[in-house]
Amino acid sequence: MSDEPLTPAEQxxxxxxxxxxxxxxxxxxxxxxxxxxxxxWQRFVREVVEAVASFASALADGVAVLVGGRPRGGSRR
Amino acid sequence: MISDESLVERTLAGDMSSFEELVERHRDLVLRVTRRIVGPSDAEDVTQDAFLRAFHRLRQFRGDSPFRAWLLRIAHNSALNSIARPRTEVETEESTADAIPDPTRMPADQLEVSERRERLALKLREVQPSHRTVLVLRDLEGLTYQEIADITETPLGSVKGRLFRARMELIEVLRRNTYDWELPA
Incomplete structure (x- = not known):
């Protein structure tokens, strides 16, 4: 129970x-x-959510390029 | 036997059977600990919650401490969250889902031991949660002070202090019920 000698109550x-x-x-x-x-089940849901988020991010980057902006993850040089 | 750390790596590579093996290996330990902290009626839910959280945080496992300690840290936090939630029902050890009733009638001495154990478990839950956890991990599960410090995220010296206070608190609770305290062991 302990490294030290035990009192009667502890014993x-x-x-x-x-x-x-x-x-x-x-x-x-x-x-x-x-x-x-x-x-x-939760793994499946997580993968779906990640796929949707990834698609949405790619879509946003594509739109940004089309309207003349820079992709969000692109180089700033 | 494959190490826990290898099973974690395999799980991260997509092998779900490796995570199942981890659950198989540690379920009884986690269930025992959560049961002593939150009581039998919530122990399975808390244990399940702990394994689900562990699965989603598996990438955060660095291997600095054993997987068992990392998992118990998650279980400990889940248990404390569960205790913090308000509840109305009154619990007894009898309400446990895993207590498989003996089909034959228990002999009198076995019944006496079982009832004593039930009373002790209830008294243990009167000890304040942060003290109770340390006492459960050390005196019931035999973990090292260092493991307990990792699990409860407290300094080593505080673990020893808490253990001392936990024992004193439980002795005080048991002394109030002189029946069990004075019975021969």
């Missing part, structure tokens, strides 16, 4: 906490599948 606490340590908490069998379903 008592350690023995009580041992009871909690022995409690084998386990997740439900489908728990990981549920998390992975969420992960895959």
């Amino acid at each position: 008592r606490l350690a023995s009580l906490l041992a009871l909690l340590r022995s409690d084998a908490v386990r997740s439900r069998p489908m728990f990981v599948a549920g998390i992975m379903k969420q992960v895959r």
Whole structure:
């Protein structure tokens, strides 16, 4: 429990906490599948949002070039 | 066995089965820790939230500390956010989703141990969250002080101080309920 000698109260606490340590908490069998379903869905949404953002950015750059401005990411030299 | 760090790299390269392996490896630890911090009824939600956040922040993992500590830092923050949300329901350890009921009737001594454990878990949740986390990580999960400092983002010296205060606080809470405190271990 500690690197230093324990007081009687701390020893008592350690023995009580041992009871909690022995409690084998386990997740439900489908728990990981549920998390992975969420992960895959959020990954899909993120990729779609990134693709749309990327397209919109390219479109904005194209319009900027057409109207005589510089692309936002372009060189300033 | 493939290291956690390699699994992170593979996940970043698009291999989702590697992330699934990371979830498999660490789910019980994260669930145990979140359960001790937020209680059984919210533990699964907080654990799921922690893994989702970890997935989206995987590029931020630098490998300066072990993946386990990095993941537990996210879980710890998710747990504290969950505690900060207002709630109305009263919790008991019985409400846990992962407590699989024993189909046969429990022998009396097993039942007594189970009830004692439940009372202790409830008393533990009376300790203030920042102290509770340190106590759970050190005295229940056996993590090093350095790991706890990384997870809770506090200096090493503060971790030791918090652990001392957490133990004193829990002793005080348990002493108020003399029944468990005075029972033989």
